[in-house]
Amino acid sequence: MIASAIPAVPNIFKGREELVEQGVHILCQQSLRFLAILGAGGMGKTSLALHIMNATSVKDKFTGTCYFSPCELFEYAESLIQGLLHIMKLTMQENKSKHEVLFDHLQAACEDVLIVFDNFETPWNHDDSIAIKNLLEKVAQYEKVSLIVTMRGPDGPADIPWEKLGDQSGIPTLAPVPAKEAFKAFAGNKLQNSDESESQIDSLLHQLEYVPLAIRLSAQHVKRVPLKALIKMWEKDKISILTEPTKSGRLTSVSFSIELSIKIFKIEGRTLELLSALSFLPDGIPFWVENLDQMFPEEGLSVSFY
Ligand SMILES: Nc1ncnc2c1ncn2[C@@H]1O[C@H](COP(=O)(O)OP(=O)(O)OP(=O)(O)O)[C@@H](O)[C@H]1O
Ligand SMILES: [Mg+2]
Structure with a gap:
């Protein structure tokens, strides 16, 4: 073992x-x-x-x-x-x-x-x-x-x-050029070469903040999903491209992607507390669009869809 x-x-x-x-x-x-x-x-x-x-x-x-x-x-x-x-x-x-x-x-x-x-x-x-x-x-x-x-x-x-190694907060994220090399290497030969796809990769990596694990997990999807669709997935549902659907574990799992998201999306303070509380509710909050404001009146929570 x-x-x-x-x-x-x-x-x-x-x-x-x-x-x-x-x-x-x-x-x-x-x-x-x-x-x-x-x-x-x-x-x-x-x-x-x-x-x-x-x-x-x-x-x-x-x-x-x-x-x-x-x-x-x-x-x-x-x-x-x-x-x-x-x-x-x-x-x-x-x-x-x-x-x-x-x-x-x-x-x-x-x-x-x-x-x-x-x-x-x-x-x-x-x-x-x-x-x-x-x-x-x-x-x-x-x-x-x-x-x-x-x-x-x-x-x-x-x-x-x-x-x-690195600075006060530890080792840094990758620089854009090696991040792109890593993304392409992980994606293998499924990536087509065009100016458009180059700039799409640049933009995706920028949004992933050049974190190696996020690069690997997102590149895994390019083997099955065209890059354009992957970017749409990212815009719509950020977490789903940061998971490896066929495996589970520290380096592939949803729980990791949540942790990574917390870092990437800079979720902190009250929002993090709220998300932690929600994770204990088996069905989430029913009719949350209506009910969230009433449950947390003083928070002034805004509803955003993605
Ligand atoms: N420089 C790099 N270039 C390309 N891929 C990398 C690089 N560094 C790490 N990776 C990939 O990113 C993923 C995460 O790397 P690794 O396990 O080393 O991170 P970690 O910081 O040890 O994570 P954890 O905190 O979960 O232990 C791995 O799949 C690894 O192959
Ligand atoms: Mg490790």
């Missing part, structure tokens, strides 16, 4: 040359051991970590000992440590706790070890005990250990001097 949750290094990966280079440079310095790749969902943090981890000079430094831990599987410190033992192929020993087995292994390491804690927001936000923080800080204490953490949000976890 853990092995199948480890993603392949993505083939289609555009516009991140500089960030990969910075990440590799940081990890290859003797004094810097902690790299944080932060930002909102779907920005490409995991993809970036995989590319950094697979760079030749990183492989040369961490000879054979790069571990990738898909932390979205681990909600608690206990399961995280169990997962680490599994990934490192360590077996339990008599009279030793899991922690001791892990820490003895890290203590005994002669070569540099790289551990990638991917999607660390899952245990970090879920396990509100001090155990996750303690575990991470203890792992970071071993001299031979370097860490990459990818996490949604602007701050790295625990009291660890992280080197962050």
Whole structure:
């Protein structure tokens, strides 16, 4: 289960040359051991970590000992440590706790070890005990250990001097040119070449704010729906083009697209609260056009259709 949750290094990966280079440079310095790749969902943090981890000079430094831990599987410190033992192929020993087995292994390491804690927001936000923080800080204490953490949000976890890629809010969205290259690569040969379609793609990508996941999900639709129709879908029902109809999961699901929409459409404050409340009503609000104003008289809610 853990092995199948480890993603392949993505083939289609555009516009991140500089960030990969910075990440590799940081990890290859003797004094810097902690790299944080932060930002909102779907920005490409995991993809970036995989590319950094697979760079030749990183492989040369961490000879054979790069571990990738898909932390979205681990909600608690206990399961995280169990997962680490599994990934490192360590077996339990008599009279030793899991922690001791892990820490003895890290203590005994002669070569540099790289551990990638991917999607660390899952245990970090879920396990509100001090155990996750303690575990991470203890792992970071071993001299031979370097860490990459990818996490949604602007701050790295625990009291660890992280080197962050990007700016204060994390890694940026793609620049327009690589975003378009990525869109075309994901769409494959279904795109016809014309000046009109070029400007349609430009406009769509602009509206998607160049977020990698949104680019991939929308490009998937071009395989089945002509670009013109896709743009109409976007104008009419923005969320539906940000889902992959045949699969479900963090990178394909409606719940993700809602989260992404919250970011893209800058839904916040009272509107976000209202949407959260509505999501608990099984049938929504009956006759909402008439009733919404009465339910929230002081909000002055306007009704918009799309
Ligand atoms: N530079 C890029 N060029 C093209 N596609 C990209 C790029 N970066 C990411 N993607 C694609 O975008 C999608 C989301 O990427 P990824 O899983 O790395 O994001 P994430 O920030 O880790 O998301 P989450 O916060 O949900 O973990 C993936 O399908 C990935 O292939
Ligand atoms: Mg990720």
